[in-house]
Amino acid sequence: MSICENMLTEVSLLLLILETSLCADRVYRIDEENDPGTFVGDIAADTKLLGIISPKDDSNIWFSQLHQENTNTSKLFNVTKTGKLYTAQRLDAETLCKYNVECFKMVDVAVQQKKYFIKILEVKIIIEDINDNKPEFRNKEIELEFYETDGKGTKKSIPNAIDKDVGIQNSQITYLLKNNNDDLFTLSVSKNMDGTSKIGIILQEKLDREVQDSYQLQVIAKDGGHPPREGVLNLQISVRDENDNSPVFSQNIYNVSIKNGYQRSTPIVTLSATDLDSGKNGKVMYQFSPKTSESARAYFKLNESTGEIWVVQKFPTGSKKVYKLFVKAKDGGNPSLGSVALVLVNINNQENNPPDIDMNFIAKSPENLPSISEGVKVGNFIAYVKVTDDNEVSCYINHDHFQLQALARKKYKVVIKKTVDREVENHIDFTITCEDKGSPPLKTEKRFSVQVSDVNDVQPTFTKDTFEFLTYENENRNFPVGFINATDPDLGSGGELSYFLISRDGSVLPFKISHLGFISTTQSLDREQHDIYRFKVLVKDNGTPSLNNTANVVVEVMDKNDNTPYFTFPSVNPFNLDFHHHPQSKSDITTLRASDRDKHVNAFLRYEILGGNDKHLFKVNHYTGVLSFSRTVYQNDAGSYNLKLAVKDNGTPVLSATTTLSLTLTVSNTTAKMYISEDTESDNRIHINLMIIIVVAAVIVSVAIVVSVIVCVVHKRNQKENHYGATQDFVGERRPSGYVCEQDSPKYDVPVAILSDPKQIRNSKTALFRRDPHSIYKPGQSWKGSSLGVQLQCITPELHQIQGNPPDFSVTRVIGKDQQHMVMSPDRFSEMSTMSSVTDSGHGCSEASTAHYETLPGLKSLQEQTPSTGRKSLSQTLIKPKARI
Helix, strand or coil, X not given: CCHHHHHHHHHHHHHHHHHHHHCCCCEEEEECCCCCCCEEEEHHHHHCCHHHCCCCCHHHEEEEECCCCCCCHHHCEEECCCCEEXXXXXXXXXXXXXXXXXXXXXXXXXXXXXXXXEEEEEEEEEEECCCCCCCEECCCEEEEEEECCCCCCCEEEECCEECCCCCCCCCCEEEEEECCCCCCEEEEEEECCCCCEEEEEEECCCCCCCCCCEEEEEEEEEECCCCCCEEEEEEEEEEECCCCCCCEECCCEEEEEXXXXXXXXXXXXXXXXXXXXXXXXXXXXXXXXXXXXXXXHCCEEECCCCCEEEECCCCCCCCCCEEXXXXXXXXXXXXXXXXXEEEEEEECCXXXXXXXXXXXXXXXXXXXXXXXXXXXXXXXXXXXXXXXCCCXXXXXXXXXXXXXXXEECCEEEEEECCCCCCCCCCEEEEEEEEEECCCCCCEEEEEEEEEEECCCCCCCEECCCEEEEEEECCCCCCCEEEECCEECCCCHHHHCEEEEEEECCCCCCCEEECCCCEEEECCCCCCCCCCEEEEEEEEEECCCCCCEEEEEEEEEEECCCCCCCEEEECCCCXXXXXXXXXXXXXXXXXXXXXXXXXXXXXXXCEEEEEECCCCCCEEECCCCCEEEECCCCCHHXXXXXXXXXXXXXXXXXXXXXXXXXXXXXXXXXXXXXXXXXXXXXHHHHHHHHHHHHHHHHHHHHHHHHHHHHHHHHHHHHHCCCCCHHHHHHHHHHHCCCEECCEECCCCCCCCCCCCCCHHHHHHCEEEECCCCCCCCCCCEECCCEECCCCXXXXXCCCCEEEEECCCCCCEEEEEEECCEEEEECCCCCCCCHHHCCCCCCCCCCCCHHHCCCCCCCCHHHHHHHCCCCCCCCCCCCCCCCCCCC
């Protein structure tokens, strides 16, 4: 770099420092409650610091926020190296700043080049308050009391509202009085020294508790935000009573006519006075006024509490016919207030008739009966009443819905006092009572009945808010689901209902509903695709205007066993698995896994082995699917096994799936030692059982031989020219369960594999044993016996023991002239018995008859040592019986 360029750079930096020292700091504004990472401003661009620096040096300029010990500003904002300012967290003006002041934070930003500061910028960030708080009163409702004696200008203070916003505008509160009755009250608002408001309720005129004893007002507090938010304070104002009302008699003059012999047990009249005040101020007592003469008081008695006047003695002959009684009614206030009524008692014998009542209704029903509509409004004039009587009369109706109002002398109108509801009462009975002012007063009560005509004013109602139904999958369309019950007490078209189904998401529902509310399917349902349907049902009446209602419907689809289980392991069919076994191995081989799209009992799976387990070497846990060895594994068990596995569910009908597991088993050489040791230990245990089995088998075979010999003798006499094979067929017909086994081997017993019921093989120990050759048997003898489903196999002349108990069987050896015969009589049927039906033209055991069994070690060497003597030399034949005895 040349000297000129260095000087130019230094001059530029000097000018930059001079310029920035004279410039004002930057000010930014941001609203509160923004998400962290909100962009505030570009300090580098706004201060134009990079504009005066050479492009070669601007890459060495960066910005950073200085840490401030006494503030947490560094936690509120982030400054990038390029000079961009962001928020580090959500800003809350109410938490960061004081009330009713400008909310801002200062951030010191350092401008650095290499290892020294160029300038320290002081950035002011104003946090704009948003109107996120509404004014709130400490209590939602308060009670105030005014006395009847309180005059205009009486003031009661109430608490003010508080707005938590810190902005001047957002925290500015104005108050408004709502629901003011006849401008009886006004709201007073004044400011305290701290800027809060002092508010109160001012009475504008005197209150009368007898006119209205309580008032409900609302004070609305509204802030200055945009939009403004408001809070409400409910005021309950009660009026305390003062004794400012005198008792008032129901009439000023009572005109009573009685006969001279009037009974003393009945009052002649009962006075009635009422006081609008409450408590003791409204309690009325009666007494004779001083204006009542002593002569009148001598014949009458007044009950001070009830106002009843009684005759206390008979009037003298020739006495005056009219008595004037002045009665005063006074209350219990202090001071007491009272009023006076005049009672005129006429003593005569003239007749007095009861009033006659005549009523005319404006509306009539189709049956020409008095009728009113349930839509009639309060105050409507529905009937005209006219009373006929010589005296003055008073009439009244004691009923919740009707009121009697006077039109003229002895003329009245019936108006509605309370709305009527046909669904509650379809007709209304009421009584009009009229009483004259005669002596004694006579009364007439006339009963009327009016019908209530219907209007469509009740919306349909469901019996429940949510209807829950259960239905089955895979059913045909129109399968019933359930009944929606709605009622409408209106009459005519207003009570006729129509139903509609409404999907929540606009999808097409697989249901329909009839006009009676029965829900059925429109298609077959599949639980695996949709197990629960939630929708609404709309019911509307046919009135004018039509009214409607909705209810929720939940339909749960019940599962059917329509899905076949499937294996998830083995995942392919067939599946190849190699397994190496050594004596220390656990019995578990692998775990089968299967799944079923059904649920509950239909998805409860059970595992089984169907085939390929001829040695009964394997077992599977029916419920966990764990495949394991069912017995001790020996070296001769090594090989390949094609296990046919099945999984079944527990539904009805049962569904299943199968797969094949090709298992290649490798057995460690150390297994043979354990195998020999176990044989030696078990030899003594099976010796006693073996002797018992041999004895029992010998007895059974002996009996069978005797029977067979007798049959053969009889048969030879009848068919001398028949072949020896035909003789055996004949014997087979006479003994359907007999099998004949022939063997051309005079020196050795044929080793036998005794097979019993597979269930017993799995749960017990099976012993394979050898017999030493017996030279005492002569080769000319023959024998026949019963063998059910037994297959023969050759084994070595060594003792082999497989885990399990030896099955029950019998063995008998008889020496004939030409050959040795062996009979095995198992005491139980084998599951493989149906596979033993084979025949051979040479009357020997075919290869097919032994194909299902394993050749044990030593068989091959035995066959090699035995010289070949032709096809029948070592062959064995099982002849299937034709029938079972």
